[in-house]
Amino acid sequence: MQVHKFGGASLQSVERFEQVANIIATALARPSVIVISAMGKTTNALEKVAAAFFEQRNADALQLFDQVKQQHLTTAKYLLVLHYHECVAQLNDFFTEAEWLLHDKPVREFDYYYDQLVCIGELLSSTLVSFYLKEKKMANAWLDVRDVFRTDNNFREATLDWDASLQQVQHQVQPLLKSNGLVVTQGFIGCTIDNESTTFGREGSDFSAAIFAHMLDAESQTIWKDVPSVMNADPKQFPNAMPIHELSYEEVIEMAYYGAQVIHPKTIKPLYEKKIPLQVKCFLDASLPGTVITRKRAQDLPPIIVKKTQQVLLEFMSRDYSFIGEHSVGQLYQLFEEEKIKPNLTQNGAIRFLAIFDQNEEKLQRIAAKAEAWLNVMLQKDLTLTTIRHYNDSIIAGMLGEHQPILMQQTKETVQFVL
Ligand SMILES: Nc1ncnc2c1ncn2[C@@H]1O[C@H](COP(=O)(O)OP(=O)(O)O)[C@@H](O)[C@H]1O
Numbered sequence: 001m002q003v004h005k006f007g008g009a010s011l012q013s014v015e016r017f018e019q020v021a022n023i024i025a026t027a028l029a030r031p032s033v034i035v036i037s038a039m040g041k042t043t044n045a046l047e048k049v050a051a052a053f054f055e056q057r058n059a060d061a062l063q064l065f066d067q068v069k070q071q072h073l074t075t076a077k078y079l080l081v082l083h084y085h086e087c088v089a090q091l092n093d094f095f096t097e098a099e100w101l102l103h104d105k106p107v108r109e110f111d112y113y114y115d116q117l118v119c120i121g122e123l124l125s126s127t128l129v130s131f132y133l134k135e136k137k138m139a140n141a142w143l144d145v146r147d148v149f150r151t152d153n154n155f156r157e158a159t160l161d162w163d164a165s166l167q168q169v170q171h172q173v174q175p176l177l178k179s180n181g182l183v184v185t186q187g188f189i190g191c192t193i194d195n196e197s198t199t200f201g202r203e204g205s206d207f208s209a210a211i212f213a214h215m216l217d218a219e220s221q222t223i224w225k226d227v228p229s230v231m232n233a234d235p236k237q238f239p240n241a242m243p244i245h246e247l248s249y250e251e252v253i254e255m256a257y258y259g260a261q262v263i264h265p266k267t268i269k270p271l272y273e274k275k276i277p278l279q280v281k282c283f284l285d286a287s288l289p290g291t292v293i294t295r296k297r298a299q300d301l302p303p304i305i306v307k308k309t310q311q312v313l314l315e316f317m318s319r320d321y322s323f324i325g326e327h328s329v330g331q332l333y334q335l336f337e338e339e340k341i342k343p344n345l346t347q348n349g350a351i352r353f354l355a356i357f358d359q360n361e362e363k364l365q366r367i368a369a370k371a372e373a374w375l376n377v378m379l380q381k382d383l384t385l386t387t388i389r390h391y392n393d394s395i396i397a398g399m400l401g402e403h404q405p406i407l408m409q410q411t412k413e414t415v416q417f418v419l
């Protein structure tokens with residue numbers, strides 16, 4: 001069996017739904033599990049709904065949610081004739097799930113409401129895909145993954161209960177695959193034992209697909225993207241980026257760790273453990289070779305560049321020339337954990353500790369305020385963190401130009417600098 005994942009970009013318009021259905025008709029083996037992300041930028045839109053609700057701007061939240069609703073209803077109208085009413089009935093169930101909550105008052109933490117609302121994106125898009133495949137005479141079973149993936153209640157960064165989830169996969173998914181050939185389900189989301197929805201963190205659908213691949217001993221997992229393959233840099237930032245057709249799990253895990261937004265970092269481990277190849281293919285042209293990721297170490301890789309903009313530097317300095325030792329750094333990491341925020345790069349000096357983060361004004365201000373109890377703290381915004389794997393001197397010189405980096409770290413394989 002195979003696992004295929006279609007991300008938001010592959011479902012951002014009616015034409016793209018048609019392309020996805022063509023790929024499913026022609027390029028997928030049976031049985032396959034099809035893991036679906038939310039349409040286009042729906043997750044961002046639902047994040048705004050959650051924020052408005054939590055600030056008790058219920059009317060705004062309902063209005064923002066209505067835009068999400070209309071977008072899905074319009075898509076259903078364009079895609080479906082035979083199965084239109086059945087599909088709208090299922091979409092309405094999820095609309096009601098969200099609206100029921102949006103009329104309420106928040107009494108729990110933000111992350112809980114975030115997950116209850118944001119998970120709706122995947123439930124809606126997978127419903128559309130499932131009915132559209134039926135419309136195209138492709139039998140399939142739609143599965144609410146919340147009945148299968150058990151997680152803890154660490155909302156927005158849930159941890160999977162592998163044993164409990166494996167049992168559900170065996171009891172529910174395997175029979176569905178046998179009888180239907182195709183199972184359409186959601187990425188990114190799961191559920192606690194108390195029936196509360198959870199999410200695995202932004203862009204977590206690749207990870208969901210890898211969980212299925214691992215548990216079902218898939219022959220392969222394929223992620224369908226809007227790029228020809230994994231490239232040696234984001235082609236949106238570097239138009240001359242080159243395709244890379246073969247990569248090792250290790251290389252991809254490093255790329256993802258440094259912030260390449262092409263594959264979610266948690267995806268590799270479940271595949272690595274079962275030696276399942278990960279393919280990245282282009283949904284715009286399925287005949288392109290794409291990238292195959294396996295245990296095999298690729299030779300002669302070009303420099304691989306990951307550029308993260310909108311970075312913020314927090315500089316923590318000791319007040320009295322005492323060293324910033326393990327204890328102080330440990331306390332800082334505790335603050336980062338409390339705020340559920342991870343530094344992208346750190347550097348420890350005698351009396352200084354530097355940490356680079358993605359921009360998140362509120363969280364970073366809170367960390368700075370708390371750390372000021374024992375340290376001086378400075379914050380610098382609008383920086384760019386560049387990571388180059390397999391670098392050479394000329395590429396570093398070309399990227400630095402006349403600039404002097406604020407921070408630079410270099411190992412044999414990787415150089416990182418902040419400008
Ligand atoms: N090294 C890279 N190779 C290819 N694409 C990359 C790379 N780094 C970043 N990207 C970006 O990843 C995008 C595809 O991922 P994404 O938008 O998350 O797709 P989806 O949401 O559909 O899964 C591409 O459009 C590209 O801009």
Ligand SMILES: N[C@@H](CC(=O)OP(=O)(O)O)C(=O)O
Pocket residue numbers: 006007008009037038043044121187188201202203204205206
């Ligand atoms: N919809 C979620 C999960 C996801 O993985 O999406 P995508 O596959 O489009 O990156 C997000 O946007 O974070």
